[in-house]
Amino acid sequence: xxxxxxxxxxxxxxxxxxxxxxxxxxxxxxxxxxxxxxxxxxxxxxxxxxxxxxxxxxxxxxxxxxxxxxxxxxxxxxxxxxxxxxxxxxxxxxxxxxxxxxxxxxxxxxxxxxxxxxxxxxxxxxxxxxxxxxxxxxxxxxxxxxxxxxxxxxxxxxxxxxxxxxxxxxxxxxxxxxxxxxxxxxxxxxxxxxxxxxxxxxxxxxxxxxxxxxxxxxxxxxxxxxxxxxxxxxxxxxxxxxxxxxxxxxxxxxxxxxxxxxxxxxxxxxxxxxxxxxxxxxxxxxxxxxxxxxxxxxxxxxxxxxxxxxxxxxxxxxxxxxxxxxxxxxxxxxxxxxxxxxxxxxxxxxxxxxxxxxxxxxxxxxxxxxxxxxxxxxxxxxxxxxxxxxxxxxxxxxxxxxxxxxxxxxxxxxxxxxxxxxxxxxxxxxxxxxxxxxxxxxxxxxxxxxxxxxxxxxxxxxxxxxxxxxxxxxxxxxxxxxxxxxxxxxxxxxxxxxxxxxxxxxxxxxxxxxxxxxxxxxxx
Amino acid sequence: xxxxxxxxxxxxxxxxxxxxxxxxxxxxxxxxxxxxxxxxxxxxxxxxxxxxxxxxxxxxxxxxxxxxxxxxxxxxxxxxxxxxxxxxxxxxxxxxxxxxxxxxxxxxxxxxxxxxxxxxxxxxxxxxxxxxxxxxxxxxxxxxxxxxxxxxxxxxxxxxxxxxxxxxxxxxxxxxxxxxxxxxxxxxxxxxxxxxxxxxxxxxxxxxxxxxxxxxxxxxxxxxxxxxxxxxxxxxxxxxxxxxxxx
Numbered sequence: 042x043x044x045x046x047x048x049x050x051x052x053x054x055x056x057x058x059x060x061x062x063x064x065x066x067x068x069x070x071x072x073x074x075x076x077x078x079x080x081x082x083x084x085x086x087x088x089x090x091x092x093x094x095x096x097x098x099x100x101x102x103x104x105x106x107x108x109x110x111x112x113x114x115x116x117x118x119x120x121x122x123x124x125x126x127x128x129x130x131x132x133x134x135x136x137x138x139x140x141x142x143x144x145x146x147x148x149x150x151x152x153x154x155x156x157x158x159x160x161x162x163x164x165x166x167x168x169x170x171x172x173x174x175x176x177x178x179x180x181x182x183x184x185x186x187x188x189x190x191x192x193x194x195x196x197x198x199x200x201x202x203x204x205x206x207x208x209x210x211x212x213x214x215x216x217x218x219x220x221x222x223x224x225x226x227x228x229x230x231x232x233x234x235x236x237x238x239x240x241x242x243x244x245x246x247x248x249x250x251x252x253x254x255x256x257x258x259x260x261x262x263x264x265x266x267x268x269x270x271x272x273x274x275x276x277x278x279x280x281x282x283x284x285x286x287x288x289x290x291x292x293x294x295x296x297x298x299x300x301x302x303x304x305x306x307x308x309x310x311x312x313x314x315x316x317x318x319x320x321x322x323x324x325x326x327x328x329x330x331x332x333x334x335x336x337x338x339x340x341x342x343x344x345x346x347x348x349x350x351x352x353x354x355x356x357x358x359x360x361x362x363x364x365x366x367x368x369x370x371x372x373x374x375x376x377x378x379x380x381x382x383x384x385x386x387x388x389x390x391x392x393x394x395x396x397x398x399x400x401x402x403x404x405x406x407x408x409x410x411x412x413x414x415x416x417x418x419x420x421x422x423x424x425x426x427x428x429x430x431x432x433x434x435x436x437x438x439x440x441x442x443x444x445x446x447x448x449x450x451x452x453x454x455x456x457x458x459x460x461x462x463x464x465x466x467x468x469x470x471x472x473x474x475x476x477x478x479x480x481x482x483x484x485x486x487x488x489x490x491x492x493x494x495x496x497x498x499x500x501x502x503x504x505x506x507x508x509x510x511x512x513x514x515x516x517x518x519x520x521x522x523x524x525x526x527x528x529x530x531x532x533x534x535x536x537x538x539x540x541x542x543x544x545x546x547x548x549x550x551x552x553x554x555x556x557x558x559x560x561x562x563x564x565x
Numbered sequence: 566x567x568x569x570x571x572x573x574x575x576x577x578x579x580x581x582x583x584x585x586x587x588x589x590x591x592x593x594x595x596x597x598x599x600x601x602x603x604x605x606x607x608x609x610x611x612x613x614x615x616x617x618x619x620x621x622x623x624x625x626x627x628x629x630x631x632x633x634x635x636x637x638x639x640x641x642x643x644x645x646x647x648x649x650x651x652x653x654x655x656x657x658x659x660x661x662x663x664x665x666x667x668x669x670x671x672x673x674x675x676x677x678x679x680x681x682x683x684x685x686x687x688x689x690x691x692x693x694x695x696x697x698x699x700x701x702x703x704x705x706x707x708x709x710x711x712x713x714x715x716x717x718x719x720x721x722x723x724x725x726x727x728x729x730x731x732x733x734x735x736x737x738x739x740x741x742x743x744x745x746x747x748x749x750x751x752x753x754x755x756x757x758x759x760x761x762x763x764x765x766x767x768x769x770x771x772x773x774x775x776x777x778x779x780x781x782x783x784x785x786x787x788x789x790x791x792x793x794x795x796x797x798x799x800x801x802x803x804x805x806x807x808x809x810x811x812x
């Protein structure tokens with residue numbers, strides 16, 4: 042069971058649509074890395090702040106030390122600084138502390154306390170809260186429900202004896218970070234000793250909350266979150282779009298593939314092809330071509346099988362009726378007559394068989410056979426000589442210019458072609474008729490014409506003379522059984538196998554002509 | 566074939582020998598068929614194609630014609646059409662060599678009386694010839710007493726001597742083969758007859774008949790009855806088995 046689930050999961054994860062979605066989403070998660078980076082950004086800002094505070098504390102300490110009356114001048118210095126800064130609220134609180142920890146001067150006393158700090162708008166944003174809620178388990182955000190308040194550590198104490206102040210009064214500058222009551226922001230305290238000669242006459246304390254930094258960070262975070270969410274939506278939309286343009290045509294192809302074979306494995310339908318110009322369109326067109334070719338081939342085989350079985354039925358019918366008669370007649374002359382019929386029909390079936398075998402193998406054989414340069418003129422002369430020895434009632438005229446007519450072919454195949462066409466012409470010739478063979482050239486090929494003076498071919502039959510098993514001959518002296526109706530079909534298969542053509546036509550003066558075009562060998 | 570009372574009814578004189586025209590471009594078949602029929606006491610004239618046959622028979626119709634379908638010059642279909650134009654009752658038997666050919670020929674409704682597929686049995690052909698002559702003689706002398714009561718199943722009645730079927734007393738023209746198959750179905754109403762059984766009954770002397778041929782005949786039988794009665798549904802196909810007559 043679990044194995045099946047694993048297979049299913051693997052199928053799901055290997056789906057193209059899923060993979061596209063995954064890649065797109067990975068891209069989107071880059072901003073999250075940005076959020077993680079914000080942590081170290083925050084640390085750096087904190088360090089900078091502390092150094093600025095130290096700077097302030099030191100400046101103040103130096104200023105106070107160089108003054109004659111520390112008490113008054115400290116206040117004056119702070120006042121001067123406040124004026125210098127344009128009387129604005131200073132985020133940095135500066136205090137001057139006596140050696141026993143009492144406050145001598147406080148910048149807040151001069152400028153007033155900073156305005157109450159309010160929660161940043163960004164933090165109240167619904168989006169931010171949702172994001173924070175999602176990310177809380179990851180500790181990427183440490184937000185808290187408590188309102189932010191920049192409470193001061195020394196707010197309620199008269200004497201300031203924090204660690205950093207004690208260290209400063211002992212001559213040791215120190216800095217400390219105290220977590221604000223809101224537990225999110227931090228207040229940095231920096232204390233510096235005020236030295237007068239060798240003695241320490243007090244300390245300065247500079248403090249500032251990190252709250253403003255946090256405010257900025259919240260804004261940045263919100264911005265990143267917005268970008269992230271928009272990116273996720275865009276990624277999903279793009280993935281779905283890509284999925285529909287890729288996956289849907291693919292699924293269509295799969296459905297068509299499933300429907301193309303019926304249960305018995307026969308070709309039923311076809312691929313419809315696609316007008317899409319992408320790779321899937323190419324694939325579907327290739328499949329469409331493939332099934333079309335397959336379908337044509339299957340049709341050819343089926344119709345060929347039907348033709349063959351049809352052709353065999355006639356001799357079979359003859360044999361059957363003749364043998365039935367053989368069983369019923371006793372007279373020797375009748376018996377031998379039926380026996381002769383049976384033998385004749387058996388011979389016919391044999392020649393049919395070899396013809397069928399021949400025609401089915403021609404294509405394969407033509408490509409594997411050795412081709413040589415054959416001079417058609419010399420070949421025809423030999424063939425005609427042979428026929429002249431056999432035929433006494435019909436004369437054969439051969440007319441060709443005295444030059445070689447070379448083609449690249451198997452000599453045996455060419456003999457088969459010309460003998461078949463010549464025999465066809467002779468069989469249709471009336472006694473005393475003439476069969477004329479001419480050889481010539483046209484622009485692209487060698488042209489052989491074989492003409493007879495027979496009845497010609499009825500126009501309706503012209504396209505059919507090469508159909509296998511097509512015979513259309515009137516009763517003649519030759520037994521019908523010597524014609525299988527395959528001779529011209531074989532001729533056509535060979536000629537076309539060599540890239541040539543054969544055309545039947547009727548002569549104006551009567552009789553039929555077969556015009557054979559053969560391509561000369563390509564010069565090397 | 567409906568209503569065989571055409572312009573010129575075909576007559577055979579009693580006592581005269583019956584002439585059968587055999588038209589086939591296969592010499593062996595022609596000769597064997599002629600030989601066998603002559604032995605059975607018929608006069609036989611043979612032709613190698615439809616045109617040659619028409620030249621002779623147009624002036625003097627034979628008593629029965631056996632026609633091949635695929636022939637040069639004039640095929641059997643055209644010859645049959647011309648013969649039918651001359652006589653509505655002349656029995657015609659077709660010899661076909663393809664199942665598709667049988668479909669086509671039946672579809673043309675040329676009014677042939679029977680069809681045999683090559684390679685057929687000579688005995689089968691001789692039997693069909695006999696049946697057709699018998700049927701013809703009954704048709705020509707309607708006064709002849711019916712010796713046997715017809716087989717009745719519901720609205721169907723089969724006259725086993727004339728090879729004639731009626732549905733609600735209306736004549737349904739059937740070929741001999743169709744009649745024999747119908748008889749086989751009707752003899753045991755409700756029983757399923759396999760295609761093999763139907764072959765045996767439809768072609769008692771022949772075994773070389775394909776199941777497709779049976780299907781073609783059954784299809785035709787249904788159509789002929791549906792033409793007579795659009796609500797006809799008595800022949801049921803039992804998938805994977807065969808056919809049965811619903812009583």
